Amino acid sequence: MSEQIDTALNWAAGVIGPRSESPRLDAELLLAHCLGKPRSYLYGHPEDSVDAGCWARFQDLVRARLKPTPIAYLVGAREFYSLEFAATPSALVPRPETELLVERALDLLSPGRATRILDLGTGTGIIAITLKIHCPDARVTATDVDPACLELARANAARHGTEIEWIESSWYDALGANRAFDLIVANPPYVAAGHPFLTEGDLPAEPEIALTPGPTGLEALEAIVAGAPRRLDADGWIAVEHGYDQQAPVAAMLEAAGFGAIECREDHNGLPRVTTAKIVENGQPSA
Ligand SMILES: C[S@@+](CC[C@H](N)C(=O)[O-])C[C@H]1O[C@@H](n2cnc3c(N)ncnc32)[C@H](O)[C@@H]1O
Structure with missing residues (x-):
């Protein structure tokens, strides 16, 4: 028929x-x-x-x-920043909000400078790969705790002909002791465990580890911000995506960790979504 x-x-x-x-x-x-x-x-x-x-x-x-199954999983692909990426149930479906994070990260990079970028919790690899494409001189390292995500991210990097260093790691844990970066960027899990939002739309089909870090929703952001000063060189920046209601706690944790120039931008829905900050004091021994 x-x-x-x-x-x-x-x-x-x-x-x-x-x-x-x-x-x-x-x-x-x-x-x-x-x-x-x-x-x-x-x-x-x-x-x-x-x-x-x-x-x-x-x-x-x-x-x-x-069931629900997200369209991206059914067709095996999703567009992000005008580029096509493979999508599988191993990783979060790329979100339009994350384009703001990439845009802000690109604003922070000095043109022509061989910047070292660290993308934490890379998932499909969209952030690392898009930054590398738009900033080919950058050296980009990306981590994820889930090896299936890294396999997908590697395939996406090959698809776009980009070279990225992929490291299986819980946040900074498996990075060499002396590794330092100029920019740390992350879209970590930030929904509180048990939040009713997790049962809505297509979210039940996405990996829990990509959505929720623990009871408050702030656990991953706390770990990333607390570990950042030791991993940033002087004048280094951090850019993180977070929940629309997490602007204040994120700013407070950045300030407590020694960051200044803290600035939050709104996404296309007018919700506070991406915060950037510059290191003022860090854990590196001074010269
Ligand atoms: C919200 S998803 C973001 C994925 C991708 N960066 C994006 O923007 O679409 C969060 C990612 O963090 C990873 N993740 C969760 N806990 C982690 C940890 N302790 N260390 C490293 N990555 C982690 C998840 O596997 C997931 O890929």
Whole structure:
């Protein structure tokens, strides 16, 4: 049995409707993926028929979407900063909010300077890889505690022809004792364990370790900020993504760790999302 493109889309949008804020878009992305065509193809060919094999695959994906499974996992890819990255259930689906973190990190880098960047909790590798692409002179190191994330990040780096140093590590633990950086960047897990938000939308399908660091939601940010002074050279910067309600505690922990020039920026929804700061006093012995 086969169906026309517009009939297939109407069916899928109706089925997905109760589980997604964007059922028509979801249906289009899934059908375009099954057809191996860009989404625009669907608009130009609404009466084309979808062959039986493709129709069956499409129905399977629509049912999987209801579990819920994020679209990025179903089609195996997600766009971030106008680049395409492979996405699998091993890692958090890249979020548009994180583009602000990359933008802020790029603002902090001096053009032409061979900056050393450390991306903590790299997941799909989007931050490390995007920074390397936009700042090819930088030496980029990225860590994750989950080896499956690092495998995915390596594949994404190969896809974009970028060279990154990948280290399996809990935050700074496996970095050599004398490793220092000019910029530390991180989008760590920051949702408090048990928060009702974790049951909403597609979040139940994403790795818990990528979402929640512990009971307060601040544990990972605390570990990253507390360890940063020892890992930053003079004039080093930190840039972290955090929850919309974590601006004040993040600023307080940065100040307590010896950072100044603390500045928080809002995401595209007008919510405080990314804080940057410059080291004023650090744990490095003075010359
Ligand atoms: C919110 S996700 C961010 C992933 C990616 N950087 C991004 O922006 O899409 C947090 C990442 O931190 C990693 N992570 C969690 N605990 C960690 C730890 N103790 N040390 C290193 N990475 C950790 C998770 O595996 C996950 O990949």
